[in-house]
Each structure stands twice: as C-alpha cells, then as structure tokens.
Amino acid sequence: MxxxxxxxxxxxxxxxxxxxDGALHEVTPVKLAAGLxxxxxxxxxxxxxxxxxxxxGCVSPVGDQGADIAKAAALLAxxxxxxxxxxxxxxxxxxxxxxxLGAMRIASGAxxxxxxxxxxxxxxxxxxSDGGALTYDPTITMPxxxxxxxxxxxxxxxxxxxxxxxxxxxxxxxxxxAANAIQNNYFEKSIIPVYDDNHCLILDHDEHPxxxxxxxxxxxxxxxxxxLGKLGFDEVAICRYPDLEKIHHVHTAGNSSGIVxxxxxxxxxxxxxxxxxxVKPRAKIIxxxxxxxxxxxxxxxxxxxxKKVLEKAKMSLEQIDLFEVNEAFSSVILRYLKELKIPxxxxxxxxxxxxxxxxxxxxxxxxxxxxxxxxxxxxxxYGLCTLCAASGMAVATIxxxxxx
Numbered sequence: 001m002x003x004x005x006x007x008x009x010x011x012x013x014x015x016x017x018x019x020x021d022g023a024l025h026e027v028t029p030v031k032l033a034a035g036l037x038x039x040x041x042x043x044x045x046x047x048x049x050x051x052x053x054x055x056x057g058c059v060s061p062v063g064d065q066g067a068d069i070a071k072a073a074a075l076l077a078x079x080x081x082x083x084x085x086x087x088x089x090x091x092x093x094x095x096x097x098x099x100x101l102g103a104m105r106i107a108s109g110a111x112x113x114x115x116x117x118x119x120x121x122x123x124x125x126x127x128x129s130d131g132g133a134l135t136y137d138p139t140i141t142m143p144x145x146x147x148x149x150x151x152x153x154x155x156x157x158x159x160x161x162x163x164x165x166x167x168x169x170x171x172x173x174x175x176x177x178a179a180n181a182i183q184n185n186y187f188e189k190s191i192i193p194v195y196d197d198n199h200c201l202i203l204d205h206d207e208h209p210x211x212x213x214x215x216x217x218x219x220x221x222x223x224x225x226x227x228l229g230k231l232g233f234d235e236v237a238i239c240r241y242p243d244l245e246k247i248h249h250v251h252t253a254g255n256s257s258g259i260v261x262x263x264x265x266x267x268x269x270x271x272x273x274x275x276x277x278x279v280k281p282r283a284k285i286i287x288x289x290x291x292x293x294x295x296x297x298x299x300x301x302x303x304x305x306x307k308k309v310l311e312k313a314k315m316s317l318e319q320i321d322l323f324e325v326n327e328a329f330s331s332v333i334l335r336y337l338k339e340l341k342i343p344x345x346x347x348x349x350x351x352x353x354x355x356x357x358x359x360x361x362x363x364x365x366x367x368x369x370x371x372x373x374x375x376x377x378x379x380x381x382y383g384l385c386t387l388c389a390a391s392g393m394a395v396a397t398i399x400x401x402x403x404x
Contacts, residue, residue, distance in 0.1 A: 002107040006281035007399065008274055009044055009267040010369030011036055011192050014203045015357040018122035018259035023203040025261065027194060029058075029065050029121035032263040033073035039192045040115065040265055041079070044279050048079035052111035055086045055102050056265075057094025057118030058361040060125040065361075069119060089361075092326065092387050093290065093395035094118050095264060096364025100288035100397055102268050107285075112273040117265035117365035127259070127360065134391055145240045145296040147233040149390060150225035150256065152298040153329035154249045155237045159297075160335055164250040167330035168218040171255035171354045173344075174327055178351025179211035186350055186377065190369050208258040208357035221252035240296040255330040260357030264365035283372050286382070286398040287313035293392040299332045301394025302386045303339040309384070309396040317342065320398070321380035324371040326363055326387035327352030350374060363387060368397060375401040 013032055016024030024032065033056060041048055056070035071085025090097045095118030102116035133140050140146070147155075157167060181187060182205070193204035226249040229237075234247045267279075274281055289309035293301040302325055310317065323346055325336050333352075337344060350370060353363065364387050371383040379401075386396040 003109055003270050005103040005106045005268055005285040006271060006274060006402070007266055007283040007285065007372060008269055008279045008281055009040060010372055011040060011190050012264035012366045012369055013194055013262050014191055015206045015208055015260040015262040015359060016203050017207045018261050020123060022123045022261060023207055024121070024194060025123040027202060029119045029124065030069055030072045030076055032121065032194065032261065033069065033119040034076035035194060036192055036263055036265045037073055037077035037079060037115070040267055044267060046277065049082050050277065051083050051113050051115055053084050053086060053102065053105060053114050055088060055098040055114065055116040057088045057090065057098045057364065059089055059091055059094055059120055060127065060129040061087055061089055062130045063125055064121060065125050091389035091391065091393060092328065092360050093364060093389035093393055094361045095366065096368060096385060096387055096395045096397055097290060099266050099268070099365055099368060100395065103285045103288065106268055106270050113269040115265055115267055117263065118362035119263035120359040120361035121261045122259045122359060123261050145236050146391065147236050147296060148225065148228050149298060149328070150251055151229050151233045151237060151247065152296065153251045153256070153331050154225055154247050155241070155297055156299060156335055157250050157331040158244055158248045159241065160331070160338065162250065162331050162334050166334060167250050167255040168215060170330040170333060171218055172213060172215055174348065174351045174354040175210060175213040177349060178209045178355035181350035182206065182209065186373065189373050206356050208260050209355045218254040221254045223249035224252050224256060225249055237296060251329050251331070255354060257328050257353035258357035260359050262357070262359035262362050262366065264362045264369055266365055266368060281402045282376065283399040283401050286400050288397045290395045291393065293394065295392040298390065298392050299328055299388040300335060301388050301392060302332065302336050305394040305396040306340060306384065306386055309398055313398050315398065320382050320384045321346065322349065322371060322374055322383045323347045324367040324383065324385040326358065326367060327354040328358065328388055330354065332388055364395065368399070372399060372401070
C-alpha cells in the first residue's frame, strides 16, 4: 500500500512584474528560491539534514536559472550539503509536477520529508530563453503542427466560438476576484516578503493586479497574436483543423496570463515524520496525473487530466469543492468550464494568472498553496489544481484538507 503523503506548509514570494522595472528584477532567481527555503525551515523549526530532497520546477533553466537551481538555492539558503537538489522542466506544469514527484517519492517509502516547488524570473530570463527543438527544429514543429501558445489560445476561442467580449468578461472577473482577495488579506498566510541583502523591503504584495480594470479598458487593447498568425501559424492551425475558415484573434495582454517573477515551495512528508518533527499536517495528497494531448491546440489538456486524476482518486467532479485552474488565457478556462460543466463560483475564486501573473516554473506550487489556503478559510474538504503546459501537456493534483 502506498504511504499517505501530507502537505505541512505552503509558502510563496509575491509576484513581481516580469519586466526590468519590476520590483523583483534586481533579485536573482536563486535568491528568490533561497529566501523561501530559509523561511520554510525557520517557521517549521526544521533541521535541513532531515529533508531528503528538494525538487524545483524551472522552465528556462539557463543563465541565472541554469546549472541545477534547486541545489544552488539549497546551498545559498544554508541548508545542509546532504540535501540533493533536482531541477524539473515540464513547462507550465513544472511547479506542480515537482510537488507530485516529491509526493511519489514519499508514497513509495524512498523519502520521508521533501520540499518541492518552483521558481521563475521572467524579467531576467524571458520565456523561450532556453531555445529548444520543440520551438526551433522543423523536423518536430512541422509534422506535429506546433504553433505559438497565443495562437493556440485563439484557436480554442475560434473552435468553441468565444468572442472578444467573452474572453474580456472572464479577464475582468479574474481582476475583481483578485482585488477582493487582496483587500481581505486572503494571501497573507502564504506570502513571504522579499528583502535585499541590507534587510530593506523589496516587495511584500503581488505587483501585477490592476484593480481599476474595466471592460472598456480591456476592449481598447489590441490582439496580441494576430501578427504571429500572419507569419503562417494561422495556416498551420487551419491545416490541423480544416473545418475552420480563419482564426479569430481575441486574446490580448489583458485577457492572457501576466508575465511575472516569483517562487513557491511546499513542505511534504509522511505522517510519522510530521509527528516526529512536531509539524501539523494541513492537507493530504489524494491523487495526481500528468498527460499529453494535441500539441497544436496545446492548451486543452486540463479537462482531460482532470478526468484522469478523478478516476485515479475514484472521485466525482461533484465532490470537488474548489478548483484552481491556471489562467494561461481566458479561453482555456472557458473551455474547461464548458467541457466539465463546473459552476464558475467553484473556480479560481481569488482570481488567477490573468490578474496575478504566471511565473511559469513556479505557478503550480503557488496555485496549490492558494487552493489550500482557501479550503482552510472556507472549511471545505477537497480541492483540485490543474495547469495546461506547452506541447499539449497538462497536470493535476487533488488534495484533501486536514481538519484541525
């Protein structure tokens, strides 16, 4: 029988704008991660030598984020050299898959205490900095009809019939939900402020939200991916989906996920180790799943992986109290809601990546922590977290809140 795996803590940095003028641009990604590791150890009264492994997601593992940022962060945090560091790249699924793999290590009995999460400094290493065959090798991209993610988002909108108003309305909802959560301090439990080497505060809140967003402001934005489509990617998409006459480009900077810097980590362990270390479990990992799907439409995997993880858990959709679905683009969420027939009031209740930003390697861990906090605040039982990822992959995790 697999060993039960518990979440003992979940913390994150604020999300800073992913531009040179963003507050976290001055902070290297290894410092972002190391700051969380120091805090996690301190607030749970841990000895780092008791930690069996550190797993960190990172989508552009080059430059400041290269050479195994997980191990580098552990060393910078002053952790015992005995702690190994494992860097994981599964695109936007990286942070959550790091958690899932850490949970599997514990469930198998190989480890007893694991820290897992992710980090991404998008202001320092723009998305795509690492290049790669999935983007640039025509022997892969052409036969599999791989197109840019933004064009894929517009492809979903075109196939499903979502209008510009539909995607803007959802984006506005994300901003309103995030503004409400911030105003009521719903993220206070998990956000760890970032300080410089002189202990001066750099950032203690999410920098990307725009609470003054209106539908009129969203409508004034120009489509972000129409020019990419004109380069030939629209034709590639239509070749894959020949029933379409044209791609309607409805996604803009206002209804797509924000580019930000950030990090998040989760403390995982088995029951006996938690009791030994005198840390209280907050939730139990029930099941996880990772899938691949059509690399052209690319972003449609969350519904399929949700069905798979529910099947593994032997649960129904109706049993899930709250869902965190990464807001890569508005059409991703609209399709998820439509395909699974989930009530909107159960999904992304505190906003999502459209308002708060998407630090790609870290988002999965951050979303899981957000989900746990909200389950506790509302005293609900089950939550499901899912993210789509490039090349058609998607990841999901179900957790159960542990009653105090």
